[in-house]
Amino acid sequence: MPKDPVCGNYVSKDTPYKRDMEDRTYYFCSGECAEEFEFNYEEYLEVEEEAKHIGE
Template sequence: MRLLIFAVLAYLLYRVLRSYFGSGQKITRTENGGVIDEMVKDPFCDTYIPVRDAKRRVIDGREYFFCSEECADKFQKEKEEL
């Protein structure tokens, strides 16, 4: 019986630690631990999008990922105006 309580506590601790350390992660994982997709940040609207759905654009020799063409256009325009 004591072992069961210990196991439950260990499991709860594991869940707490996992959610605590997992909050800052940019990689989404499935239940079995497989990577679904890498998340990239839209520098214009600060939104995280899966890399396969992101609009990729090279501006000033740097690679950026955007949630939409609109964000890419606005970001590029802003860069050019500087």
């Protein structure tokens, strides 16, 4: 189950709130989270990259 990158909630892939960016689909629990992600996309990508390196 995908995780909303803004609020951290798990959401269904059937959610109407999804965005395709850089060959990847992001899923959101609400329109507000989707909009927040769009406005601060690069910031959320940096957080995602940092989280990947923590597990290494």
